[in-house]
Amino acid sequence: MTRRVSIFGATGSIGENTIDLIARDPSAYEVVALSGGRNVKRLAEQARSLNASLAVTAFEEALPELRALLSGTGIETAAGPEALVDAARRPADWIMSAIVGFAGLPPGLAALEQGTTLALANKESLVCAGPLLMATARRHGARILPVDSEHSAVFQALVGEEMSAVERVIITASGGAFRDWPLENLPDATLAEASSHPNWDMGQRITIDSASMFNKSLELIETREFFDIAPEQIECVVHPESLIHALVGFNDGALMAHVGPPDMRHAIGYALHWPERRELPVARLDLAQIATLTFRPPCTKRWPALALARTVMDIRGLAGAAFNGAKERALDGFIAGQIRFTDMAGVVEDVLDTLSAKGGLENAAITLDAVREVDQVSRIYAAEAIEARAASTAGLRR
Ligand code: NDP
Numbered sequence: 234m235t236r237r238v239s240i241f242g243a244t245g246s247i248g249e250n251t252i253d254l255i256a257r258d259p260s261a262y263e264v265v266a267l268s269g270g271r272n273v274k275r276l277a278e279q280a281r282s283l284n285a286s287l288a289v290t291a292f293e294e295a296l297p298e299l300r301a302l303l304s305g306t307g308i309e310t311a312a313g314p315e316a317l318v319d320a321a322r323r324p325a326d327w328i329m330s331a332i333v334g335f336a337g338l339p340p341g342l343a344a345l346e347q348g349t350t351l352a353l354a355n356k357e358s359l360v361c362a363g364p365l366l367m368a369t370a371r372r373h374g375a376r377i378l379p380v381d382s383e384h385s386a387v388f389q390a391l392v393g394e395e396m397s398a399v400e401r402v403i404i405t406a407s408g409g410a411f412r413d414w415p416l417e418n419l420p421d422a423t424l425a426e427a428s429s430h431p432n433w434d435m436g437q438r439i440t441i442d443s444a445s446m447f448n449k450s451l452e453l454i455e456t457r458e459f460f461d462i463a464p465e466q467i468e469c470v471v472h473p474e475s476l477i478h479a480l481v482g483f484n485d486g487a488l489m490a491h492v493g494p495p496d497m498r499h500a501i502g503y504a505l506h507w508p509e510r511r512e513l514p515v516a517r518l519d520l521a522q523i524a525t526l527t528f529r530p531p532c533t534k535r536w537p538a539l540a541l542a543r544t545v546m547d548i549r550g551l552a553g554a555a556f557n558g559a560k561e562r563a564l565d566g567f568i569a570g571q572i573r574f575t576d577m578a579g580v581v582e583d584v585l586d587t588l589s590a591k592g593g594l595e596n597a598a599i600t601l602d603a604v605r606e607v608d609q610v611s612r613i614y615a616a617e618a619i620e621a622r623a624a625s626t627a628g629l630r631r
Pocket residue numbers: 241242243244245246247248268269270271272273291330331332333334336337354355356357380381382433434435436437438439497
């Protein structure tokens with residue numbers, strides 16, 4: 234029997250890896266919808282080769298080109314945020330949520346509302362609206378399977394276990410591009426330097442977030458929301474080899490580690506075939522050759538984003554949406570050369586301080602409208618905080 238699948242963020246790094254797996258067994262899948270952003274050429278190629286029913290670009294201005302590229306194929310085309318939500322409502326048995334950023338939340342929610350299985354790579358959804366996402370899944374009998382490698386690792390370590398026996402979850406961090414840089418050099422880090430990851434091949438935004446550990450911060454919050462465990466049970470350790478993806482510590486002292494090569498096709502494939510395990514085209518580790526695995530404590534001087542994540546987990550409510558919105562705007566600012574690499578954490582901290590002082594982040598009802606509003610407001614405050622720092626970036630090395 235063929236499975237109906239849709240892939241949101243098909244043209245990205247996770248999307249391409251998902252397609253790589255699906256394309257190995259084309260007769261097993263019927264592709265309902267594919268979505269992309271600006272790269273409509275690639276989206277059209279994917280839609281043709283997988284014979285998708287629908288191709289959606291997130292941007293209205295890209296629609297004419299997408300239409301032209303797919304004319305005569307019978308493949309439907311659409312554009313814009315609403316079209317993404319409509320596409321997520323099309324019946325499918327398995328939906329990959331791999332849009333980057335806040336934009337992934339509305340289609341993710343729409344997918345859950347049809348009671349499907351959602352493979353969730355878009356961590357921002359959980360960070361901004363964890364309780365809403367989980368409640369929507371429960372209400373509609375949908376299932377969320379984690380795709381972020383750390384959360385997939387925890388999920389796998391928990392198979393057959395009782396949550397009541399879990400003492401702690403340890404999320405590993407590679408440390409990203411600057412883990413061994415002298416601290417005093419960090420303010421001068423360039424965009425190119427921040428965009429190169431030592432172990433993983435990922436999209437540019439998550440790669441920069443790995444260097445700043447904003448990515449790990451999002452993942453700590455994601456862990457809290459997905460597994461519903463207390464913040465003090467969530468630890469982070471720097472593990473430069475990126476071979477252990479996460480560990481779960483149980484009440485008898487046992488630690489179950491998930492070990493594998495840094496290849497997202499493992500976590501995607503696990504979510505695709507769950508609850509079965511099927512053969513996947515990932516490298517097999519030769520432990521004798523690897524010989525050593527190393528660990529170090531995370532330093533909050535180098536990675537202040539980690540301390541901010543703790544604040545967000547303590548406040549909860551809409552703090553995750555504020556954190557993510559400010560982080561996305563700060564990242565835009567760094568990419569555009571408006572602020573230094575090391576300014577990003579300060580911008581996010583300013584926004585959290587301002588919004589906390591105003592009140593209303595904690596104990597707030599997490600509706601899509603409330604999350605959207607906080608996302609917008611936090612971006613505006615972040616833009617102001619960026620402006621305030623702009624003067625100091627005059628001599629920025631690009
Ligand atoms: P990429 O930047 O490689 O891809 C992002 C995808 O989203 C592309 O299809 C892009 O389209 C599309 N897109 C961009 N902006 C918008 C928008 N405003 N609205 C709708 N679609 C948009 O990202 P990744 O694949 O690296 O990451 C995707 C998600 O998965 C992120 O949430 C990330 O944190 C998470 N993740 C990624 C991992 C990885 O290994 N890459 C690991 C774990 C989690 P286009 O390119 O056509 O413009």
